[in-house]
Amino acid sequence: MPMQKQLLLRHGTFFLNQVTRHCSICEACGICYNGFNYTESGRGIDVRCASISEPFVHQSHPHPLFYTTPKGVCSACNKENNYVVKCVEDNCGYILDFKCALLPYEVKHRVDDHFLSLCYGENASGKYQSVGLFLVPEFVNVEEEQELLAVVDTRPWIGLAKWRVQHYGYEFCYGTRNVDTKKKLGELPSFVSTILERISLFPNLGNDPASLSLDQLTVNEYPSGVGLSPHIDTHSAFEDCIFSLSLAGPCIMEFRRYSVSTWKVASTTDAEKSSNSSCIKKALYLPPRSMLLLSGEARYAWNHYIPHHKIDKVKEKVIRRSPRRVSFTLRKVRNHPCRCE
Ligand SMILES: O=C(O)CCC(=O)C(=O)O
Numbered sequence: 022m023p024m025q026k027q028l029l030l031r032h033g034t035f036f037l038n039q040v041t042r043h044c045s046i047c048e049a050c051g052i053c054y055n056g057f058n059y060t061e062s063g064r065g066i067d068v069r070c071a072s073i074s075e076p077f078v079h080q081s082h083p084h085p086l087f088y089t090t091p092k093g094v095c096s097a098c099n100k101e102n103n104y105v106v107k108c109v110e111d112n113c114g115y116i117l118d119f120k121c122a123l124l125p126y127e128v129k130h131r132v133d134d135h136f137l138s139l140c141y142g143e144n145a146s147g148k149y150q151s152v153g154l155f156l157v158p159e160f161v162n163v164e165e166e167q168e169l170l171a172v173v174d175t176r177p178w179i180g181l182a183k184w185r186v187q188h189y190g191y192e193f194c195y196g197t198r199n200v201d202t203k204k205k206l207g208e209l210p211s212f213v214s215t216i217l218e219r220i221s222l223f224p225n226l227g228n229d230p231a232s233l234s235l236d237q238l239t240v241n242e243y244p245s246g247v248g249l250s251p252h253i254d255t256h257s258a259f260e261d262c263i264f265s266l267s268l269a270g271p272c273i274m275e276f277r278r279y280s281v282s283t284w285k286v287a288s289t290t291d292a293e294k295s296s297n298s299s300c301i302k303k304a305l306y307l308p309p310r311s312m313l314l315l316s317g318e319a320r321y322a323w324n325h326y327i328p329h330h331k332i333d334k335v336k337e338k339v340i341r342r343s344p345r346r347v348s349f350t351l352r353k354v355r356n357h358p359c360r361c362e
C-alpha cells in the first residue's frame with residue numbers, strides 16, 4: 022500500500038496510518054474498520070474506500086460510474102449518502118454509495134454451506150420476498166446502534182417474567198395481545214426519527230410508504246436464552262407492515278406455518294400449536310443492525326418465533342447468542358376493523 026495517496030474524495034494528500042482503535046468508522050462508507058486507514062486533516066478513510074478509482078465499474082450497471090458532486094440516494098439501499106459514485110449517462114441516475122459499491126460479489130456465511138451471491142435486477146427477487154418477508158442488513162451503522170442502545174438504557178424498562186420492554190405510542194397489553202386505541206401515550210420518541218425516515222424509503226413496500234405512519238414502538242430486551250413463543254401479531258391490533266430492528270446481538274427467528282386455520286392462529290394456544298406437528302418451519306438469521314419487515318403472508322399466515330436457546334444450531338453450525346439482544350418493533354395501530362374477521 023502506498024504511504025501517500027491522492028483520493029477522489031477531496032484535494033489533499035492522504036497518509037497511510039496504522040489504526041490503534043479496535044473499531045473506527047470510515048468517513049466514506051460508515052462501516053467499522055481496523056488495521057490501516059488513509060487520513061487527511063485527521064479524517065479517516067478505510068483502505069477499501071481509498072481504493073475506489075474512476076471509472077468505477079460495477080456488475081450491477083452497464084455504464085461506468087464516477088465520483089461527481091457528493092451526496093445522492095443510493096439506488097441499491099435507498100439511503101442518502103455523502104459519498105457516492107454516479108452514472109453520468111443522460112437520464113440514467115444510477116447511484117451507488119461507497120458501502121454498496123464495495124460489497125463483495127460473493128460471501129460465505131457460517132449459517133449456510135453455500136456461497137451467497139450479490140444479486141440485483143430480476144435475480145434479486147429472493148425466495149422470502151414472495152411471502153412479504155424482507156431483511157435489510159446494516160439498516161443502522163455501529164455508531165447509530167450504540168446511540169440507540171444508550172438512549173433506551175436511560176429510559177425506564179418494564180420487567181416482564183423473562184425479558185424487559187418499553188412501549189411508546191401505545192402500550193401493548195400482553196394479556197390481550199392488543200392495544201387500547203383510546204389510550205395514546207404520545208408520539209413516537211425523536212430517537213426513532215431517523216429509523217422512520219429510512220423506513221419510508223424502504224424498497225418493495227406494497228403500500229404507499231407515506232401512509233404507513235407507524236405509531237407504536239415496543240423495545241424488547243432479551244437476555245441470552247430467552248425468546249418469544251410462536252405467535253402472529255394480532256390482526257385486529259396492527260396494520261399489515263411490522264418492522265423489527267435487531268440491536269446488540271443476533272438471533273434466529275423461526276417461521277412456522279401450521280396447517281390448521283391460519284387466519285385464526287392468533288387465538289390458537291401454545292398447547293394446541295405444539296400438539297400440531299404438521300407445520301412447515303423456516304429459520305432466518307437476524308444479524309444485529311438488520312431490519313426485518315413482515316408483511317402480507319409472512320405477517321398473517323406464518324407464526325414467528327424466537328427459540329428459547331442460548332445456542333442456535335443452523336445446519337449443524339453452532340451460533341452462540343450474545344448476552345443481550347434488543348429489538349425495536351414498529352407497528353401501525355389499526356383504527357378500523359381487520360378485513361379478515
Ligand atoms: O424481537 C423481535 O424481533 C420480534 C418481536 C415480536 O415479534 C413482537 O413483539 O411481537
Ligand SMILES: [Fe+2]
Binds near residue numbers: 252253254325
Ligand atoms: Fe411479533
